Amino acid sequence: MSAKRDYYEVLGVSRDADKNTIKKAYRKLAKKYHPDTNQGNAQAAERFKEATEAYNILSDPEKKKMYDQFGHAAFDGSGAAGGAYGGAYSRNGGGTYQYAGPDGTFHEYHFEGNGDMDDFLKNIFGGSFGGFGGATRSSSKGSRSGFSGSGFGRSGFGGTGFSGSGFGGSGFSGSGFSESGSYGNYSQDGADVTAEITVGFDEAAFGCEKVIHLTENNGKAVGKALKVKIPAGIDTGKSIRLRGKGNPGINGGKAGDLLLKVKVASKPGYERKGMDVYTTVRVPFTTAVLGGEAKVETLHGNVLCKINPGTQSGTKIRLRGKGIVSMKDKNQHGDQYVTVQIDVPGNLSEEAKRKLREFEVACKKGQQGVA
Numbered sequence: 001m002s003a004k005r006d007y008y009e010v011l012g013v014s015r016d017a018d019k020n021t022i023k024k025a026y027r028k029l030a031k032k033y034h035p036d037t038n039q040g041n042a043q044a045a046e047r048f049k050e051a052t053e054a055y056n057i058l059s060d061p062e063k064k065k066m067y068d069q070f071g072h073a074a075f076d077g078s079g080a081a082g083g084a085y086g087g088a089y090s091r092n093g094g095g096t097y098q099y100a101g102p103d104g105t106f107h108e109y110h111f112e113g114n115g116d117m118d119d120f121l122k123n124i125f126g127g128s129f130g131g132f133g134g135a136t137r138s139s140s141k142g143s144r145s146g147f148s149g150s151g152f153g154r155s156g157f158g159g160t161g162f163s164g165s166g167f168g169g170s171g172f173s174g175s176g177f178s179e180s181g182s183y184g185n186y187s188q189d190g191a192d193v194t195a196e197i198t199v200g201f202d203e204a205a206f207g208c209e210k211v212i213h214l215t216e217n218n219g220k221a222v223g224k225a226l227k228v229k230i231p232a233g234i235d236t237g238k239s240i241r242l243r244g245k246g247n248p249g250i251n252g253g254k255a256g257d258l259l260l261k262v263k264v265a266s267k268p269g270y271e272r273k274g275m276d277v278y279t280t281v282r283v284p285f286t287t288a289v290l291g292g293e294a295k296v297e298t299l300h301g302n303v304l305c306k307i308n309p310g311t312q313s314g315t316k317i318r319l320r321g322k323g324i325v326s327m328k329d330k331n332q333h334g335d336q337y338v339t340v341q342i343d344v345p346g347n348l349s350e351e352a353k354r355k356l357r358e359f360e361v362a363c364k365k366g367q368q369g370v371a
Contacts (some may be wrong), residue, residue: 201265
C-alpha cells in the first residue's frame with residue numbers, strides 16, 4: 001500500500017497557507033477531478049477523494065493543528081484507535097497530556113501532584129483500560145522520572161510503549177490494540193456545500209420547482225442538474241437543504257448536504273416585509289374629493305377598493321389576507337397595505353381652470369359658514 005502524500009502537497013499549498021488559499025486550491029482540484037465530469041476515470045476519482053480528505057483536515061483549524069503536530073498519525077489509525085498522543089511528565093507525577101482523537105478532536109490535559117497515571121488514562125479511555133504491562137510508575141518519592149517497559153498489557157496498546165522521561169517519539173508506536181483489533185482507515189462524513197439561488201418574487205410567494213446547475217465563479221457548470229422545490233412563502237436569507245448533495249464522504253462516510261441560500265428578486269410596484277406586501281394606488285383628484293372606487297393589483301388578482309370622500313394623499317388601505325402565505329401554516333397569510341397617491345390634474349383647459357377657481361371659492365365659503 002502506497003504511503004499517503006502530505007496534505008499540503010496534495011493541495012499544492014505551503015504549510016503557512018491561510019484558509020482562503022487552502023479553499024481556492026481545493027476548489028481548483030475539485031473542479032478538475034470531480035467524478036461527475038470524469039465518469040469512469042478511477043484515477044480522477046482517487047485524486048478527488050485525496051483532495052477532499054486534505055481539504056477537510058486543513059480547512060478545520062483544530063484538525064490542522066493536530067496534523068501539523070502529529071501528521072497522518074492523528075487520523076489514519078497509526079496511533080491507538082486512530083488517535084495520536086504526546087506528553088511530558090515531571091518527577092512528582094505532573095505534566096501535560098495531549099490527545100488527537102480519531103473523530104478529529106484535540107484535547108490537552110494538565111495534571112500535577114501525586115495523581116495516578118492509570119486512573120488518569122482510565123478516565124479518558126474508560127474502565128476497560130488495563131494499565132501498563134511490565135511498567136514501573138514513578139511516585140513523588142521515587143527515582144524514576146517516567147515510564148518503562150514494553151508498553152500496555154493485554155487490555156491496552158501493543159507495540160513499544162513509553163520510555164525515558166515521557167512518551168517516546170510523537171505518539172504511541174505500534175499499530176493499535178494488541179488483542180482487541182486494529183483500526184485502519186477512518187471514515188469521515190463529507191463537508192456541506194453552500195451556494196446561492198435567486199428566485200422570482202412570485203415564485204417565492206407561491207412556491208415552485210426549479211432546475212439548477214451549480215457553477216464556478218467563471219460561470220462553468222459543475223456536476224449534474226438538480227431539481228429544487230421552492231416552498232411557498234420563503235424569504236431572502238432562508239436556506240434550502242438538499243441532503244446528500246454536498247461533498248462525498250471518505251471511506252464509507254455519508255455525503256454532506258447542499259445548502260442553498262435564497263435571495264428573492266424584487267418586483268416593480270411591490271415591497272415585501274416578512275409576510276406583508278406594500279403597494280401604492282393612484283386615484284384621480286375628484287375621486288379623492290368625492291369618494292368612489294379604485295382598482296388595486298394584488299398577488300392574488302385585482303380588487304376594487306372603496307375610496308372615502310376627502311381621502312388624503314398618503315392614506316393607507318389594508319387588504320387582509322392578500323399578503324404572503326406562512327411557511328409554517330398554509331392557511332395563514334400576511335396583509336397588503338396600499339398607499340393612496342392623488343393625481344393632480346395638469347394641462348387644464350381654460351374652462352377647467354375656471355371651474356376649479358369656482359370650486360375653490362365655494363370651498364372657502366363653505367368653511368366660513370361652518371366657522
